[in-house]
Amino acid sequence: MSVPVVPKYYNWLIAVSVLLLSLVGCEVDGPIPAYVHIDNFDLSTTTSQGTASERITEGWFYADGEFLGAYSLPADVPVIAEGNTEILVFPGIKVNGIVSTPDIYPLYDRYEINLDLSPATTDSIKPKTEYIKASNFPFIEDFETSNAFIDDLDGNPETKVVVTESVVFEGMHSAYIRLDSANFYIEVASLPVIENLPTNNSPVFLEFNYKNNVEFGVGLVGVSPSGPGGKVIILGLREKEEWNKMYLELTPSLFASDLPAYQILITAIHSSNNEVSEIYLDNFKVVHVDQ
CATH class of the missing domain: 2.60.40 (Immunoglobulin-like)
Structure with a gap:
């Protein structure tokens, strides 16, 4: 039977390993936090x-x-x-x-x-x-006495944001979107438009609460004196069984577009995995540092 050849450095490795193991058991002096x-x-x-x-x-x-x-x-x-x-x-x-x-x-x-x-x-x-003292809130919608999401961009009056009392995050009302196989797509924006948002890379965030059984997108519609300035979906949000809080950063999109006014955009497509696709929304607010 042949005897395996042991590399010359093998004994050295064993010695180092033994030394390291011995150090593990030693107490190391140092500051106590x-x-x-x-x-x-x-x-x-x-x-x-x-x-x-x-x-x-x-x-x-x-x-x-x-x-x-x-x-x-x-x-x-x-x-x-x-x-x-x-x-x-x-x-x-x-x-x-x-x-x-x-x-x-x-x-x-x-x-x-x-x-x-x-x-x-x-x-x-x-x-x-x-909130820091310099915070500015140009858009707040809690759906208690109003509903800002009334600009129907998809042309279907059956797909819309409605105010509901049945499922709420807090208070008495939240917003609700219902989609199905017959009315499968929604694209809606907020009114009135939000003017004079910082476009100089200063922090701007859109906060809101949501729960949903279908993915949906949130973004911006740009508004310029000559007409619509284009749409951008900033983020797609996956399904959430429980209410969640989102901090959506608008800063890069505002900096890239540099327009005088904007609308908040919501869009979604019905999922064939659902008989009814549902989105609940609450407490939208745009927050930025006062300029």
């Missing part, structure tokens, strides 16, 4: 700012000006500090609902607190936030 526990943000709004519905999914943490990281909430954040420490937490969202695009929401204010930290102890905080 304090911890800051955070559950969720509490958003407060005024009557002129619409719903306080939010989907703040991350906190972006700073301690005495040093960035500690972005943490999915709830979180226990380790802080290498002791004594009086300034903690800043910026509310974070999933831009366009995409998991891979978490970012600080520029229209929510940061939370500030000073904590007396001690190693190996946990301080719990209950952060509050509100």
Whole structure:
């Protein structure tokens, strides 16, 4: 029987492996962190700012000006500090609902607190936030007393946005779209038009709540003095059995089109997987920094 040849470096590898394993069992001296526990943000709004519905999914943490990281909430954040420490937490969202695009929401204010930290102890905080003072709300529709989505672009009076009391996110009313095999397509926009939105790459977001059993698209219709300025679907939204919150970024589309006015566009096609395709909507608001 032949004996396998052992490479010359094999014994060296064994020696290194034994050394590494021995190091694993050794205690490593280092600073012991304090911890800051955070559950969720509490958003407060005024009557002129619409719903306080939010989907703040991350906190972006700073301690005495040093960035500690972005943490999915709830979180226990380790802080290498002791004594009086300034903690800043910026509310974070999933831009366009995409998991891979978490970012600080520029229209929510940061939370500030000073904590007396001690190693190996946990301080719990209950952060509050509100819209920054420079926020502007040129479009708000909660469907309680009105319905802005009345500009029928598909030419079919049977496909429309109606106000309903049967399924609501909050309050007494939400909006409802019904599609079937006979009335299978909807394209509708908001009125009146929204004027003077920033087109200089300043942050502009469309917030809304929704639940749906069919995909639908949300975008913009451009309006210019010479007539329609074109349509763009910014995002397609997949089915959601439960109410969800969307932060749709309008900034790139506004920057690319640079028009004086816009409408919010909603479009959908009936799915053959459904006998009836349904979309529920609520609490639309366009938010940007005042120019």
